[in-house]
Amino acid sequence: TQLLEQSPQFLSIQEGENLTVYCNSSSVFSSLQWYRQEPGEGPVLLVTVVTGGEVKKLKRLTFQFGDARKDSSLHITAAQPGDTGLYLCAGAFRGSTLGRLYFGRGTQLTVWP
Amino acid sequence: EPEVTQTPSHQVTQMGQEVILRCVPISNHLYFYWYRQILGQKVEFLVSFYNNEISEKSEIFDDQFSVERPDGSNFTLKIRSTKLEDSAMYFCASGRGAANVLTFGAGSRLTVL
Structure with missing residues (x-):
């Protein structure tokens, strides 16, 4: 079983x-x-x-993939209340069937105004 | 934007009853999946389906589960005799086969009493 760890589980920040x-x-x-x-x-x-x-940007979200392809990060700049939600990472591993994804537990983000 | 549609959105059933969850994948997608999410837990892979047959199934997908694509548009998940522990959100997903990119439906919440 492939394990994928995501952290933190909860994040509560100010706008x-x-x-x-x-x-x-x-x-x-x-x-x-x-x-x-x-x-x-x-x-x-x-x-x-x-x-x-690889680094990809989506407005205020920046996604990085580690050089060794064993880790990734999601960075949000100047968070807004509209960013509140559950963020999940999901990975596919070599040898897995196409589309078989392993999900992390998620990070519940709350952004307070 | 094309979307994956699932019905019903919520189903309540008695233990031991059969349940069929329905999905209409995106029309030009060839790969179909079922995932589930028990409340408070990770999203878990159940089964993948391609070219009218199962590509892979997880250890969760036992003999009580089956999938079918009865026509050109629907993709169904059947649970023959539901158990309490089958209570979960069931997500259908489809993809074209590129880089494990999947589009998920809104889910069907199954509650087994």
């Missing part, structure tokens, strides 16, 4: 602060996705990273 969420595994990811999930809804894809060292 305007920066934050970073981490995702890592002892195994090499073939690809990694970050999702956002709202209560009662399915995960919505934010970004996919595939290449070691």
Whole structure:
């Protein structure tokens, strides 16, 4: 069983602060996705990273994939209340069936106005 | 934007009853999946389906579970005899096969009493 660890589990910050969420595994990811999930809804894809060292930006969100493809981070700059939600990382590993993703426990982010 | 639709959104059933959860994947997607999320736990892979057959199933997907694509649009998950521990949010997902990118539906909440 592939293990994927995500931290922190909970994050409560004030509007305007920066934050970073981490995702890592002892195994090499073939690809990694970050999702956002709202209560009662399915995960919505934010970004996919595939290449070691890759950095992708989505407005105030910056996603990094580690050089060794064993870890990733999501950094949010100047967080806003609208960023509140559950952020999930999900990875695929070499040798896994296409689309078999292993999810982290998620980071519940609350941004206070 | 194309989306994966799932029905019902919520189903309550008695232990031992059969349940069928339905999904309409995105029309040009070829890969189909079921995941589930027990309250407070990680999203877990159940099964992947491609070319009218199961590609992979997890250890959760025992003989009580089955999947079917009865026509060109629907993808169903059947649980033959539900157990209390089957209570969860069930997510259908589909993909075109590129870089493990999946689109998830909003989920079907199953409550087994």
